[in-house]
Amino acid sequence: MPPENAAAAAASQTKDAEDAMDIHQAEQTKHAEQTERAEQTKHAEQTKRAEQTKRAEQANEAGGAGRGQGTKGAERPADPARGGRTQARARAARNRRLVVYATRVLLLIAVLALWEVLARTKTIDPFNFSMPSKIWDQITQWALHGTAQGSLWEQIWYTLYEALFGWIIGVIGGVVLGIALGRVRFLADVLGPYIKVLNALPRIVLAPIFLIWFGLGPASKVASAVVLVFFPVFFNAFQGAREVDRNLVANARILGAGNRRVTLQVVIPSATSWIFTSLHVSFGFALIGAIVGEYIGATKGLGLLVSASQGTFNAAGVYAAMVILAVVALLAEGLLTFAEKRLFRWKPAEPGADR
């Protein structure tokens, strides 16, 4: 498929970081990091689960119908010696996991302890760099006694609400437009250059404009979240709609599907894996949009907490807000991964094995 039209060229940006603009480039690397990390954990989990089910199936088949399907019957758990060995292997895998977790926790403790010691011994300036104990104090104080703008939960809720709202709008817009442009050549040809121009814009500078347009309330934050979320989702949906296996489309058409059915039942399902990749990244963007919006001007939210702490030279406050944000983002990420697993039961266990 030659990318003759401009929109396709624009879409290739999502893959090709080199011809993208600054902010886009930052997005790329972040994207890469995130997916890599996500895939590592996912992979480990999935292979674990896949192995379990496979073993169960093998046991079934060996015990049940006794079909002579060579390779499948090979690993028969009925043999005691083999059973012992699989058990030993499972134990070794468990031990290895434990060691990894323990080392991970130790590393965290070591870094935090080092920071604490360096700050307490004044090797680094505790006023500028703060220290873990102070950050912890700040978090508990906010949690128990509230912040200057009201309770901590209210700030978290505000930020989440803005991010979530902006994310949903951005995702819907991106998916709908992405699929539409991916399917309708005419639309792609007409709108392609405009989308490319808009994407080239460092969109975070729109946040002050939105503040002027929509005021200090949540609307301006939602707007900046939307513009950050829209583009990665759009490009992924667009690419997903164009990379649909042509055999599948041909098959659906032969089986009797019209254009609408092909879009709904072939293009969208096969683009979902592309879209989901962008959902992970884009929720991070939605949070960024909301926080930056709040940082520039707001009445409530974690971003305001950051800027207020900065205004009073409270380094611990800035860090504390960051820690809270990280926890919130991780929880959201976990929810998304859970939803993805439910949705992609039809996929082979190993990610990336299929394409």
Add this chain to the structure above:
Amino acid sequence: MITSGKRHSDAPAIELRGASKVFRTPSGGLHTAVRDLDLTVEQGEFVAVVGPTGCGKSTTLTLVSGLEEPTEGEVLVGGVPVEGIGPEVGFVFQQDAVFPWRTVLSNVMAGPRFRGVPTAQAKERAREWLARVGLASFEDRYPHQLSGGMRKRVALAQTFVNDPSILLMDEPFSALDVQTRALMSDELLELWGGTGSSVVFVTHDLEEAIALADKVVVMTAGPATVKQTFPIDLPRPRKVESVRLEPRFVEIYREIWSSLGEEVRITRERGAASAA
């Protein structure tokens, strides 16, 4: 099986008259896949098309199916020119074309559902065909959980469930191992036996072609056109594994290969020339 009133009952099932297909290549050049092709498939006839790899055999099928239009010439199905994809056509693809996000049952139901059959009825028909291809107990699996041969059976059930009177098959078994292939060929003959549909079966395997078909059509090296047509007078019902050993089979094989081998050699020499 042909329901449309427009179709002539005595017309051949498929007729190509001087059909050509020219594609525009990505670099802007023109590529003639099929040139001046004449081919007739009678109703209920099983025709195998053999030719060197990449000669344009598959293009012939896309013309008959209505997926592509001929640049020149005519393509008739049931005596009526092809316009778009007709409901009487079934197509089995070379690569996996079952929907990976649907379960086996849902895949087989897809055709009837796309054609507006109510869910309950579609399910019933799908189950019937799944039973016929021996996958009744696998209806809740996803395609990636099946072997290649099983996926091909799903594809066959998916196609047959629509009761096609025209069955187009594009090297359907070429990705399978030899034993599975023989098995699937037998199953295909069995499934086809009950339907009375006309089949065009594209392959590069001459043995497969002779074992299956009533008529073998040899294509020239690309651009493809019909070189020669050979009737196969082996008696039916056939078993692919045993029919291969019959002296008549070997005789026919030798006869057709003398025609096909030349085209294969031409293709090979061209490949060598372009590689050099």
